[in-house]
Amino acid sequence: MAGIISFGGYVPIYRLSRNAIARGMPGEKAICGFDEDSITMAVEAGLDCLRGRDRSQVDALIFASTTSPYKEKQAAVTVANALDLRREVLTMDSTNTLRAGTLALGTALDAIKAGSARQVLVVAADCRMGSPRGDLDRASGDGAAAFLLGKDGEAVSVVGSYNLTSDVLDVWRSHADDYVRSWEDRFVITQGYEKVIREAVAGTTKKFNVTPKDFAKAIFYGPDARSHAGITRAMGFDPAQVQNGLFETVGSSGAAHVPMQLVAALETAKAGDKLLVVNYGDGADATILQVTSNISKVKGPRGIKGHLALKKAINDYDTYARWRQLLSLPEDRNPVGGPSAPAVLREQDSVVRLHAGKCKSCGFVNYPPQRVCENCRAKDQWDPWPLAERKGTIFTFTHDYLSSTAAGPTTWTIVDFEGGGRIATAMTDRDMEEVRIGLPVEMTFRQIRFGGGVHNYWWKTRAIRAGS
C-alpha cells in the first residue's frame, strides 16, 4: 500500500524572541539565518529524511512552498541536485498556496499508486514575511519537513482524503507585494479559515464514516494559536488529541506548517494510530492516515523534536531585520554582480552536489575535482566522491571582517574531511568563541550570495549538531 516510508524535518537554529517583535508577547519564532531560504531548508529536511537510505529508488521530487526564491525557475531541481538525486527524476514545484505541501503529498501518493514512480520525495519549506511587526510577522515562523513516499514497508498508510475549494481573498501576495496581505481579521477567520475547515472535517467524517473520537491525533493548519485552538475545540476534538501547532516554538510556518506537525506527530506515533491531517488555503484538504508497525523502523532523523532542541536565541529585532534585508548594510554599497551562467552549469556537480574527485590511481581525494591528481599526477583518472554528508575537522580558520555579512565577520574554515579531501569555505550558524582548530564540523547547504538576480548556493561548514 502507498504511504510514508520515512520523514525528516528542519527548524532553523535561530529563534527570535517574540518580545523583540512586540513587548510582552510570549514565546519565540524560528527564523532563517541570513544565508537560508526555502531551498536551503528543503535540502536540510530532505537530507534528514534520506539519511542512510538508497537514493536510487527516488523517481520524483516535489518542492512545496509559497516562498520559492524564483518566480520563474524551478526550486525542486536545485533541491534534487543538492540532495544528489539521479538526473532521471521528475521534479516539480507545488506553490502559491498554504496547501502546497499536502497537495504535493496527495499528488505523490497518486503517482505511486499509479505505478509511475517507485518512491517520491516531498519537501515542504516556507519563510513567509508579513509587514514588519505586523500580525503575520508575529505569528509566523520558518521551517521545513520532508517525506519519502513509497509502496513497500510503509510506516504510515493512507486511508483516503477529501478536497474542497474556496476562492477567497483572505491572505494573498501578488507579484508586486513584498509582504503577505490579508483582509480584516474577522472576515479572514470566520469566512475563511473556520468556515472551510469545518466544511472539510464534516465532509471527511461523512465520506469515511468516522468521528473525531477515532483519531489518536488530529493535525490542523493554524494561522495563529488562538484560531487553531478555537476551531478544534468547537469541532469536538479533545485538546489532548490535537497535535501541538508549534506556535510557541516555531510559529505558523506556511506551507510547511501541517507537514512539520505531521513529522512531530509521527515522532511519537504508535502502530495502529489513526491520524487526521487537515490543511487550509484556497480551500481545504483532509487526509486519514493509519500508522503501521513499521513506524518503529524509522529512526535517526533529527526531525522536529531534534531540531527544536537545537537553538540559539536572537533577542533583538535589528538582527532579524538585517537578515531579512529590511535594513540595508554598509556592505551593500558595493553591489555584487551575478555569477557566470556557463560556469554555474559547468561546476554544478562540484558546487551544488559537493562532489570531489577520488583518484582511481592513488585514492587521493581532490576538491574540487582536478583533472591532474594533486598527489600522484595521474591524468583524468577519478570518480565522483560526494562530500556533503561527510564530517570534517577545522585545520585552520579566521574571522574575516572585510568580507562581513549580515551575521558579522565571515568565519573562513579550512576543513579536512574524514576519508580525505579538503575544502576552504565559510562556517555558518557559529558563535565566534566556539571556533577552534580541531573542531568537528558538518556541511550545510546555504545561499552564498544574491547578485545579478541569481540566488547562488554552495555548502558551508557548521559545528556538528546532535543527532547526526
Next chain:
Amino acid sequence: MAIGTIKDKVAIIGMGCTKFGESWQWDAEDLIVDAAYEAYEDAGIDPKDIQAAWVGTTRGSSGATIAGPLKLDYVPVTRVENICATGADAFRNACFSIAAGMYDIVLVVGVEKTKDAWGRGGGGSADSGVRGIRSAAGGYANVATRYFHECGLTFDQGKEMLAKVAVKNHHNGSMNPKAHFQREITIEQVVKAPMIAWPLGLYDCCPTTDGAAAAVICRADLAKNFKDDYILVKGLGMSVGPSTTGMDRVISSYDFIHWEETERASKQAYEMAGIKNPRKEVSMAQVHDCFTISEIMIYEGLGLAKKKGSKQEIEAGTFTLEGEVPVNTDGGLKAMGHPIGASGVRKIYENYKQLQGKSGPRQVKNPKLGLSHSQGGWPGGFMCCITILGHR
C-alpha cells in the same frame, strides 16, 4: 638538465620610484612618466635608447599601458601580470631578453593605480560565483591561526610577535620620504587596533596604495659606459605552486606554516648567486610583507630564521636596520604601501639604492648582496619571485 644562470650578465644602470601613497591628483600615466624619467635620468640615457620594454600591472590591459604615456618609439612592449609578483616577474623577463643577447638596453616599469577603483583590489571573475569572496587578509589570517597553534603561542603572544614586525617596518618607513606611511607606531597601537581578519588587525595589513617604479637595465659589459656604481643581477628564482588560484581549493597536504614556493624560488637564486648560507651572506632583504604574518613566513622560507624560530629572532632584533639581516629597510609593503604591479620593482629599487650607499638615514652598513622577494596568490598556492643584486 641544469638551470642556467643569470649571474653578472645583466646590470641595472638607472632606477626610479614615485612617492607611494594615495595619489588622488595623479593617474597611472602620471606615475609611469615620473618613475621612468627618474630612471632615464639616473641611467643618463635618452628615451630613444630604449630598445624594448616590459610593464607589470594588474590593471592595465597591454603594452600600451606604458607605450602611450612614455611615447616609446614603436619598440616591443610586453605586459606582464602575475598578481602580486607582477613587477618582479616583469623585471625577470626583461633580464632574460638582455641575457639572450636580444637587446642592449631595456626598460621595466611596474605600476598600479589602486585608489581609483572601489574596494581593496580584485574584481569580479567569470566563475560560478561561490568562490573568491574571501578577503586577502582572510586568506593570510589562516596561516597566523595555524602558526600560533603549532608554535604553542597564546593569542597575546602571537599578536605581540606580529606587532613587532609592523613596528619595525613603520620605523624604517619613518625615514623614507617615498613611503605611504612615514610615522612610528607602538606595539600597543598594533595590538589594540580593530580586527580585520582574526587574528590580524588593522596594523597587520598593508594599505591600498598608488605608485610606480622603473628600471633601466643593460648588458653587463656595457654598464660601465653609463656609470661606475652600476648594480649587477646575481640571481633570479621563481616558483609557482600547483594550487589553483580559486580559494576553495588549497593543497590538501599543505600545513599552513611554511611557504614552499619561497623555499623553492630562493634555492634557485641562491645557487645562481653562489650563496651557501643566506643568513650570513645576504646583507638585507626586501620582502613581501602584505601582512605581518607573511614577513614571518618569509624569514623562515628564505632560511633567515629556523622553522618556528622567528619569534626568537624578532626579539633578538635580527631583522632591524641595525640587526644581522635588515629586512624591509624602506618600510616594506606595510609602510611603503602596495601598488601591486609596482611593488616588485620598488623592492629592487631599494636594494639598488642601498647597494649604491644612497639610502640616507636608513643606510645599511656595507651591504654586499640585497635580496628581494615578491609573491602573489594565497597560502597554499603562490607565485614567488626572488631577485638578488650585488656589486660589480
